[in-house]
Amino acid sequence: MEYIFSGKWKEASPISFDASIMSVAIRVEHLSKKYILSHRASEPYVALRDVISNAFRKSSKMNAEGVGTFAKKEEFYAFKDVSFEINQGDRIGIIGRNGAGKSTLLKILSRITEVTEGRVSIKGRVASLLEVGTGFHPELTGRENIFLNGSILGMSKSEIQRKFDEIVAFAEVERFLDTPVKRYSSGMYVRLAFAVAAHLEPEILVVDEVLAVGDAEFQKKCLGKMKDVASSGRTILFVSHNMAAIQNLCSKAIYLNKGRLEIMGEAEHVISTYLRSTADVNSIDLASRKDRSGNAAFRFTSFSLKDSDDQQLSSLQSGKPGKLCLEIEKNTTIPDLRNIHIAVGIDDEMGQRITNLNNETTGTLFPEMSGSKATIEISIPRLPLRHGLYSFTLYGTVNNDVADWIGNAGNFHVEHGDFFGTGKLLPDGQGSFYIDHTFKLRNH
Ligand SMILES: Nc1ncnc2c1ncn2[C@@H]1O[C@H](COP(=O)(O)OP(=O)(O)O)[C@@H](O)[C@H]1O
Ligand SMILES: [Mg+2]
Structure with missing residues (x-):
């Protein structure tokens, strides 16, 4: 098991400079993730963010408990022998049924969860918006979490300060900045978490199912922001059940099926393979x-x-x-x-x-x-x-x-499907079908 997380490839010696390697952002080789199921507690790991935030808060009560205290163990592979490469600037949709291993993969790429077998190499800083509960520390305020996440991304205080107002404005949480995020509604939480992940200029942005939470307006805003991030050449990994959103945002897609990589390729093709495969x-x-x-x-x-x-x-x-x-x-x-x-x-x-x-x-x-x-x-x-x-x-x-x-x-x-090719869906409550039509403004 090995992780390489750095600004440069560990293997790439200065002599064997290779342009094709330089363009790879994420390389996953024969990756497997085994969970150990037990009746007593969850997986025995200490999340990186907990370690960092413990240091940040200098509090000992957040140490992981229950490590090594399992009575009965049962092994289970969330995914097995998965390999792929993602180039810098790729926008990758990840699709698959519930339990396919999508969130686990994103957690591994975000270093929230450890690899069991295989190897992951990542070039660049990763910012992630994962399932609610993994990105932020609940005891810290909104303001503290913004700085914490920035420092995890290796940004200096002044760099974060520069982005701060933009993040707060995007998330619409001015009034709650000094409230611990555990008191936030799930909508507020997701808004802030997304704003932080998208604004802190990560090289790689990882987003898990965010569109399933917030309201329709915010979903649109998030998709728009992800497009901005993508157009500035950054790499995006995006898990969603909304095929229209994937089609609109992503050039390529990965279909995970029961912990196996079923297919990776052009988004349209992968989506249709996925929809077909659920036909039985x-x-x-x-x-x-x-x-x-x-x-x-x-x-x-x-x-x-x-x-x-x-x-x-x-x-x-x-x-x-x-x-x-x-x-x-x-x-x-x-x-x-x-x-x-x-x-x-x-x-x-x-x-x-x-x-x-x-x-x-x-x-x-x-x-x-x-x-x-x-x-x-x-x-x-x-x-x-x-x-x-x-x-x-x-x-x-x-x-x-x-x-x-x-x-x-x-x-x-x-x-959901991208009827007009604009990525925009009919708003909820606005009827039940699409009509082909065009708009025109005629000046008089
Ligand atoms: N912490 C964990 N401990 C044990 N099993 C887990 C854990 N997290 C996820 N799993 C299991 O791993 C499989 C993949 O889960 P997940 O990555 O959440 O799938 P998806 O996001 O595609 O729905 C599921 O069977 C899930 O129950
Ligand atoms: Mg999931």
């Missing part, structure tokens, strides 16, 4: 449904979502192409079925019918159904629905007689 859950079986009506000339047997390459999806994304696929099965005593007509009613979370996809409306005539099974594919070139949960009703007729009708046949999710 989402083919809805309709064959065994009892609550249906119709003469059963044919029946709906399953529903699934696919992307434009026919890969199964677990959810659709605003602004992206997608397909709703219905498997149907014919009553085998009937010969070829003609004049099939299918309708899919879509309801929002409030049960309000928002649209109906219907081959009569689109003027599509299906060929006759000759085999016992067929797939009905409904392609949507650019999904206008905003993120949320939708339910659907299926309705099928043959020669105007109802063959199969299933009310509330199932649900599907629509994820």
